[in-house]
Amino acid sequence: MEGPALHLSGDARPRLPRGVRLMHSEAQGGWVLLAPERVFKADNITVEILKRCTGTATLDAIVDDLAKAFTAPRERIHADVVKLLGSLADKKLLEVD
């Protein structure tokens, strides 16, 4: 498997584009990411990352914030975030300003 097509720098500002919404659904038993004709279940880590993808926070700031909130090593968080955002960008579920 190739790596993601997207290369994110530290000052990139990721956000969900119009037509992609993170939502909590009681009936579906948790968080879901709604996208054009697709629905993805979102686990807790995904939710924590995506809530921070506001289009104003930079990748560096998002990673710092998560590392602090979860007292986890920054490199590990960085790798998780880049992996998730890369796979979302491949599916056209993420934009970067």
Place this chain on the structure above:
Amino acid sequence: MTNEVSAPVPLGLLAELTHRCPLGCPYCSNPLVLDRRDDEIDTVTWARVFREASALGVLQVHLSGGEPAARRDLPEIVRASREAGLYSNLITSAVGLTPHTLAVLADAGLDHVQVSIQDSDEASADTIAGYRGASARKHAIAKEVVRLGLPLTVNMVVHRANIGRIGSMVELALSLGASRVEIAHVQYYGWALKNRAALMPTREQVDLAVAEVDMLRKQHRGRIVIDAVVPDYYARFPKPCLGGWGRRSLNVTPAGKVLPCHAAEVIPGLEFWNVRGHSLAEIWRDSPAFRAFRGTDWMQEPCRSCARRDQDFGGCRCQAFLIAGDAGATDPVCHLSPKHALVGQLAEAREEAAYTYRTT
């Protein structure tokens, strides 16, 4: 039935707002007998259906038709779906949709637009749609969708007349600004079934098309999402129709009848309930049509003991009826079906015939 199958939580609602449409595509998925305008359920009823759908757990509503823009109350309908907390997807031919209406829909909270385009070759596309000038209008509206900041999917239905142009169809979708393109091989129900001999591609064409889609996906990765609906007459295993009967989605017809899938009315003896007389929750849980093939208890062999039974759910019930003559049989597309040879014979029965266009 002795074994009760509890109703799962649905994800999607296909809302067929009207069967009216200016186009005449010979593969239209609407039934051969169309609901009349006088019988269409009104705005208030749709708003109730959306609230009930949301309460059931439905996340997305697909506003379809016919051509949904043929309904003057489309903006109110979009607003109602948004107020119900649903993600709204407009599935449109774009003919009959104006830039003004589109802007109103965007303001009303529309989440996504899918525009159908019949071919990358404009003259061919207009011939398939049975509507001169359709292409130019579709391209203009598709660009307007993108200009308004809404995500655009282009839906390309593929069959014998255009199957060689998949590469240029994807190029067209990219040039219009689409973030997603569906390469949807014709599924043979309704009008498409009527036109099967004229639409059916050859196995060689299908094999080439599948390989081409794989290549295009790699080539355009990160630029556009390419989703494909496979041509199932040449498959070894059946499609898991809608992810299982009465399991993930429901379909409301223009007149308010609730179906497990849009083609389900071809199956004789099924009793469908209408939103005029029942809540959506009652219909989903208790209506005879939804219970008929829910779960796996209804299955015959070879499905019943098959390792894939929870994966493809026996395939498509409508196709089992249409080809094998029994809605409870294994979808004959499956190579394990005793009727599988029939599917090959039907695929070979190609004919250079004029299309029977959908009539309104």
